[in-house]
Amino acid sequence: MTNIVEKTTEETSGTQELYVLKDVTRAYQMGNNKINALKPINLAIKKGDFVSLEGPSGSGKSTLLQLLGALDSPSSGSIQFMDKFLEQASSNMLTSIRAQQIGFIFQQFNLIPTLNAIENVLIAMVPIKDSNSAKHTKAKELLEKVGLAERMTHLPSKLSGGEQQRVAIARALANSPEVLIGDEPTGNLDSETSAQVMDLLQNLQNENSNVTIILATHNPEVSEFARTRIKLKSGQIA
Numbered sequence: 001m002t003n004i005v006e007k008t009t010e011e012t013s014g015t016q017e018l019y020v021l022k023d024v025t026r027a028y029q030m031g032n033n034k035i036n037a038l039k040p041i042n043l044a045i046k047k048g049d050f051v052s053l054e055g056p057s058g059s060g061k062s063t064l065l066q067l068l069g070a071l072d073s074p075s076s077g078s079i080q081f082m083d084k085f086l087e088q089a090s091s092n093m094l095t096s097i098r099a100q101q102i103g104f105i106f107q108q109f110n111l112i113p114t115l116n117a118i119e120n121v122l123i124a125m126v127p128i129k130d131s132n133s134a135k136h137t138k139a140k141e142l143l144e145k146v147g148l149a150e151r152m153t154h155l156p157s158k159l160s161g162g163e164q165q166r167v168a169i170a171r172a173l174a175n176s177p178e179v180l181i182g183d184e185p186t187g188n189l190d191s192e193t194s195a196q197v198m199d200l201l202q203n204l205q206n207e208n209s210n211v212t213i214i215l216a217t218h219n220p221e222v223s224e225f226a227r228t229r230i231k232l233k234s235g236q237i238a
């Protein structure tokens, strides 16, 4: 047990915690083999924290992020996200949680190649009930915030890796999420560009201290940006 899981009464009763995981496991069945990707995990993540998930390949980082991102369900245990228990939520509810409260950033950026920068951001606003002009204004503001005011109509193929990841960050922020989840978000970037992306994430959080950031990474320079560093080893918190 690390100090991350030791909770005071104040923390457990207040609204400080965005996630509370109790005895969470995730096993994958592969033919006759069962892979215990996550052994019982107990963990609390505070609202507004900047968390890095570290650990060797296969230690369960992506598996844990998928659970936190409501993309997958645990084999056992409970995952409280704000006022909801994700393991009890219907798939419609999980879809709406993902669309409205979670922003994702991926190693491969995952932009739609046939849409330009602003269209890639706008598409994340489809579930939001707002006028088209309000959405357009917000998408522009987000791209300005990530330093891409001059690149709004560029297709992803006309952007550098760092620029594509900044579009992806703007897209991840389009639904004003509670939490930004990134799986190796700098994994495809050189170290200078990676530092720029991390600076950007840190500045975004300084502007809006309510947004929680959780990143899985192999890169110690990335984890140095985190206030809370969680290390996984063989599916357990090390």
Ligand SMILES: Nc1ncnc2c1ncn2[C@@H]1O[C@H](COP(=O)(O)OP(=O)(O)OP(=O)(O)O)[C@@H](O)[C@H]1O
Binding pocket: 028, 029, 030, 035, 036, 037, 055, 056, 057, 058, 059, 060, 061, 062, 063, 064
């Ligand atoms: N869909 C799946 N089906 C079967 N096994 C899986 C699946 N996804 C992950 N695993 C297994 O679960 C374990 C944890 O995998 P996970 O992808 O979470 O590791 P990781 O820490 O993200 O690794 P990496 O640093 O390489 O991305 C590994 O043993 C992996 O092979």
Ligand SMILES: [Mg+2]
Binding pocket: 061, 062, 063, 183, 216
């Ligand atoms: Mg992974």
